[in-house]
């Protein structure tokens with residue numbers, strides 16, 4: 001693979017931070033965030049800003065790790081969430097197409113309504129329940145409508161050793177409280193940001209390999225990329241707490257006892273079969289990757 005120019009949008013987020021490290025072997029990684037650095041800055045709520053940075057950097061690959069991810073706040077700040085999650089990705093796709101660049105974009109399990117009883121495939125009907133899911137779906141549809149080269153990687157329940165996530169919240173609460181009441185009737189697959197980033201880089205190194213690069217466009221599409229297996233927030237919390245020194249009582253509660261402004265899907269397990277069959281990539285089961293993440297955190 002020749003030296004590529006890779007524009008990484010949002011190197012400060014959970015996935016972006018890992019991508020900044022993992023993507024280095026792919027080429028020259030140019031990180032750009034809302035804060036100005038040597039390359040400039042980008043604000044996804046401003047269409048001109050998005051166009052300008054892409055036209056200026058002229059990347060071969062755009063990694064868009066930015067998103068408005070405050071699921072509950074999106075119910076109120078819907079317009080802002082729409083600009084960041086819905087409008088900006090389509091502008092990236094337009095600019096990428098002009099440059100013959102590949103756009104890698106992340107989406108979410110929240111595009112589904114959670115009514116399924118088996119893992120969602122990429123072909124399953126979408127029906128987001130809240131504003132966040134609707135804005136993310138608009139982003140997917142905007143990219144698809146442009147029709148350039150793109151990968152939309154839908155992931156779920158993202159956590160890691162930095163940023164704002166369930167793992168770090170549970171670890172903090174374990175120290176502060178003697179009892180934790182955690183929702184047990186929402187089922188999903190907790191996915192470590194490092195695994196998302198590693199899998200992304202592996203997909204890219206295949207797409208730019210001599211075997212795949214001339215037919216690269218045919219691989220454009222949506223792929224599900226989550227840990228294997230499934231669990232509830234309650235079981236996830238218990239697995240996190242089990243590694244803590246102070247272990248509060250973890251009590252399962254129904255969603256009805258923990259009302260939130262945004263409705264969440266009750267079941268949002270994604271099938272990773274397409275990713276596996278196309279690229280031979282499998283992210284291990286959620287509990288195995290959680291252990292690896294906690295080991296990495298301990299080492300630090």
Ligand SMILES: NC(=O)c1ccc[n+]([C@@H]2O[C@H](COP(=O)([O-])OP(=O)(O)OC[C@H]3O[C@@H](n4cnc5c(N)ncnc54)[C@H](OP(=O)(O)O)[C@@H]3O)[C@@H](O)[C@H]2O)c1
Pocket residue numbers: 010011012013014015016033034035042043044045065066067068069084105106107108109136154155156157158159163164193
């Ligand atoms: N978190 C999850 O549980 C989850 C689940 C499913 C899918 N996903 C998807 O996975 C992807 C990565 O999520 P994540 O968890 O890594 O997100 P995250 O940790 O919340 O990070 C979001 C990033 O987006 C940037 N950002 C937000 N608004 C921006 C704007 N207007 N202009 C420029 N940058 C902006 C933030 O920059 P600042 O540092 O400046 O705020 C931050 O770097 C997203 O597409 C998300 O929708 C996440």
